[in-house]
Amino acid sequence: xxxxxxxxxxxxxxxxxxxxxxxxxxxxxxxxxxxxxxxxxxxxxxxxxxxxxxxxxxxxxxxxxxxxxxxxxxxxxxxxxxxxxxxxxxxxxxxxxxxxxxxxxxxxxxxxxxxxxxxxxxxxxxxxxxxxxxxxxxxxxxxxxxxxxxxxxxxxxxxxxxxxxxxxxxxxxxxxxxxxxxxx
Amino acid sequence: xxxxxxxxxxxxxxxxxxxxxxxxxxxxxxxxxxxxxxxxxxxxxxxxxxxxxxxxxxxxxxxxxxxxxxxxxxxxxxxxxxxxxxxxxxxxxxxxxxxxxxxxxxxxxxxxxxxxxxxxxxxxxxxxxxxxxxxxxxxxxxxxxxxxxxxxxxxxxxxxxxxxxxxxxxxxxxxxxxxxxxxx
Numbered sequence: 578x579x580x581x582x583x584x585x586x587x588x589x590x591x592x593x594x595x596x597x598x599x600x601x602x603x604x605x606x607x608x609x610x611x612x613x614x615x616x617x618x619x620x621x622x623x624x625x626x627x628x629x630x631x632x633x634x635x636x637x638x639x640x641x642x643x644x645x646x647x648x649x650x651x652x653x654x655x656x657x658x659x660x661x662x663x664x665x666x667x668x669x670x671x672x673x674x675x676x677x678x679x680x681x682x683x684x685x686x687x688x689x690x691x692x693x694x695x696x697x698x699x700x701x702x703x704x705x706x707x708x709x710x711x712x713x714x715x716x717x718x719x720x721x722x723x724x725x726x727x728x729x730x731x732x733x734x735x736x737x738x739x740x741x742x743x744x745x746x747x748x749x750x751x752x753x754x755x756x757x758x759x760x761x
Numbered sequence: 762x763x764x765x766x767x768x769x770x771x772x773x774x775x776x777x778x779x780x781x782x783x784x785x786x787x788x789x790x791x792x793x794x795x796x797x798x799x800x801x802x803x804x805x806x807x808x809x810x811x812x813x814x815x816x817x818x819x820x821x822x823x824x825x826x827x828x829x830x831x832x833x834x835x836x837x838x839x840x841x842x843x844x845x846x847x848x849x850x851x852x853x854x855x856x857x858x859x860x861x862x863x864x865x866x867x868x869x870x871x872x873x874x875x876x877x878x879x880x881x882x883x884x885x886x887x888x889x890x891x892x893x894x895x896x897x898x899x900x901x902x903x904x905x906x907x908x909x910x911x912x913x914x915x916x917x918x919x920x921x922x923x924x925x926x927x928x929x930x931x932x933x934x935x936x937x938x939x940x941x942x943x944x945x
Contacts (some may be wrong), residue, residue: 743923
């Protein structure tokens, strides 16, 4: 396994720690559609959801026709929670060294990061819904590769999902120290 | 299959529409822990995340020891995104009649609801982190049954996850009409 610090999350960077995955899985997932984005290779992807939003790119969520009726009422939502399957990510890392931290080798726990490398490689993004046309939803914006499998869509309720004063301490410390933006 | 309007989501209510699930699944999930809540049976569960928060109940997320190191830094987060597997929910409903809508039989699309009945029965809640002790996280609050399997934890970033002015049109219409609170 590569130890090259420039390795992306298909590999393992210096300082990253992996464990043995369980011998068997516990449940199964259906892919219910695909996400179309302008990003065909990993290095072109935005580093996080904020960067994705700043690009202003319109991405398209294509729902498998089997689920068409399940879209009823979605058009009344201004924002959606999108869950998608980061199918190219490794699942066995417990400590990671995000790209922006390679110089210091700072280890961060997988559950303190939004990195796609996690035991269940499910990404969650909040997107603005621009348009619904049949089974195609235009949204701003997603940070994943073109073709990424979709696993769920939900309405975003500000009453429970919006916490404007939430803090991520380790991240705030980095910003305060004027370090370059990390992968989150 | 039961057509009793009082049926819960293990069954099917009048007006609800199901489809044939795909013949095979596309990916596998590991359960990475369990959620401990005060709610042992379905009818005692809060109806949604807002009600759960209003109970003020402290719930406990128990992480499988395999993933202990992945918790590094989580204690610096004020809020977390929790993904969990609603293992008692059916997965084949595309149109649902939420409990509060039984009288009118109003059909709503699965992707416009936070109902646990969905193709991939993954619930997402934003919780306040109260305390971390080893592999046990105390949080306010979750709306699921005691023993529900955990599948992911993520830091909540207000910069991308908080949209205070987001709207769910169908839900706002209900509130404006002074209808009883629906399941979301």
